[in-house]
Amino acid sequence: MHIFITAGEPSGDKLGAALMQGLRRRVPDVRFTGIGGERMIAEGLESLFPMDEISVMGITEILRQYGALKARIRETSEAVVAARPDALVTVDLPEFSLRVAKQVKAASDIRVVHYVAPTVWAWRPGRAAKMAAHVDQVLALLPFEPPYMEAAGMRCDFVGHPVVTEPQASPGEQAAFRARHRIGDAPMALVLPGSRRSEISRLGPVFREVAERVHAARPELQLVIPAATPVAPLVEELCADWPGNPLVLDPRSLGEEAAAEKRAAFGAADVALAASGTVALELAAAATPMVIGYDMGWLSRQIIGRLLLVDTVNLVNLVSETRTIPEFIGKDCRPEPIAEALLQVIDAPEAQSEAMALTMERLGRDGPHPGDRAAQAVLEGLGQD
Template identity: 75%
Template sequence: MRVFITAGEPSGDRLGAALMNGLRDMAPDVQFSGIGGDLMIGEGLDSLFPMDEISVMGVAEILRRYGALRARVRQTAEAVIAAAPDVLITVDLPEFSLRVARLVRQASDIRIVHYVAPTVWAWRPGRAARMARHVDQVLALLPFEPPYMEAAGMRCDFVGHPLVTEPVATPDEAARFRAAHAIADRPVALMLPGSRKSEVARLAPIFGEVAARLQARRPDLQLVIPAAGPVAQMVQDLCAGWAGDPVILDPREAGDFAPAQKRAAFGAADVALAASGTVSLELAAANTPMVIGYDMGWLSRQIIGRLLLVDTVTLVNLVSETRTVPEFIGRNCRPGPIADALLAVLELPQAQSDAMQLTMQRLGRGGPPPGQRAAWAVLDGLRGPA
């Protein structure tokens, strides 16, 4: 069995590696080619070129890198067609993946599977119909997504979210974190301004003003800032002068212990302010109540703001079918209301706790690992209708 698989971001690399592992368990003779990062390479992939060359986000960045991206799209499609695999699996990164899929479909009948459904439930629903012209099957992370894909004519399998298999801190690990940083029994607020430079540059000043307001009203509150690796120095520079002498967790200093340190911080926290995105599910997995604050570039804000179809962008709210997580997006991302919401959540966290537990259950916690479910779905799709 021959599989051509592509990913372009660390999250996609993790999904791709777990899927590859699941496929090898079920089809030991499988051979892989494609594009991926260290994790997929560790599963036996010889990457066509470095994965980060196709990682793009936001309208402005896509326009700036359009020429280089277009060349990589064509190179990848030509490699797929030449390899003639049993299946092409594109993981997330629709700006790249779906362009490759279109070129491959124009030149062949190779089965095409896309892993991670586009957010057609949130904006631009017409993407599903356009996708169906050249994608046969979609693997969805969220339980409410299959009907949107199936209505457009594609098979869609909910395979679970990878976060349900990630370890979380034990109470002892959380207690040791508090002891290591002399926090004792004081309440802890996490500040998570993002993992991309553009996010941190935009959100850190706002989150810093929130921190000042929190310290003025709750001087006993200990701020903890777990910095993401790619922006660790930037976080150090922008957040070191925040009120309250925050604890900044730098993964460069922690080395191999960094993931465990981050988990312990999440487990020790009483509340969190986070940028929008998957981090809300990481917090839900740790049962840490949260408030979401996010802003974007002017062009992206104008486009997305006009096309958005839902009244919330927070996955905990969407999956649990509640609106328990306060969010402040775009022009509403202002320090005063955010600080008020954080203090309110800190005082009354139970409604969020219930919603977070329901979210993790619906995402597949307690069931088979998503990588195995995804592998089974791919193989079942190759077998065709019963």
């Protein structure tokens, strides 16, 4: 069996590697070619070119690199058609993946599987119908996504979310974190302003005022700010004069211990203030109650606000079918209500426990590994189950 598989960013590389492992357990002599990073290459992928050459995000960056990206799309689709694999599996990165899929389908009848369903349940539902013209099967991370894909004419399998496979800090590791940073039994709040410069620059002033208000009400509260490597200097600069002497976890100085330190912080925290995104699922996996805030540029806010189909974008709220997680998006992302909500969660953290546990259960915790489920779905789609 020959599978051509592509990924263009670290999260996709991780999903792709797990799928490759699952396929090899079922088909030991399976062969992989395509595009991937370190994890997929370690699983035996022969990569056409470095993955980071197609890892672009945002309209401005895509336009700036459009010529190079277009050439890589053409090169990849031609390689797929020439190789005649049993299936093409594209992992996330729709700007690249779906253009490759379109060109492959125009020149062949190769089966196309796309891993990670687009958020058609949130906005632009017409994307599903456009995908169906050149995608045969979708592997979904969220349990409510298959009906949207199936209605457009594609097979769709819910395979579980990778967050359920992430290790969690033990009580001993959490206690050691508190002792190491001299937090002791004091209440502790995570502040997670995002992983991109634009997010941090926009949310920083709002989160700072929230910190000031909460510190005035609870001066004993210790703020801990885990920073992503690319934006660590910006985060340190941002919170240098915040009240309460916040602790910044800088992965550059932590080295190989960075991931364990972040896990311990997530587990040890009593509450978190976070930018909207998949970090909400990481917090739910650690059973850390949260308040979510997010804003965007004026134009994006106007466009997305008009297209949005749901009344919440928080995945814990959506998966658990509750509205337990306080969420302040767009024009509602203001310090006063966010600080008030954070104080309320500190006083009654157990209110979110059931929704977080239900979310993890519905995403596949304690079930088969998502990589195995994805592999089984691909093989079933090929009629080799």
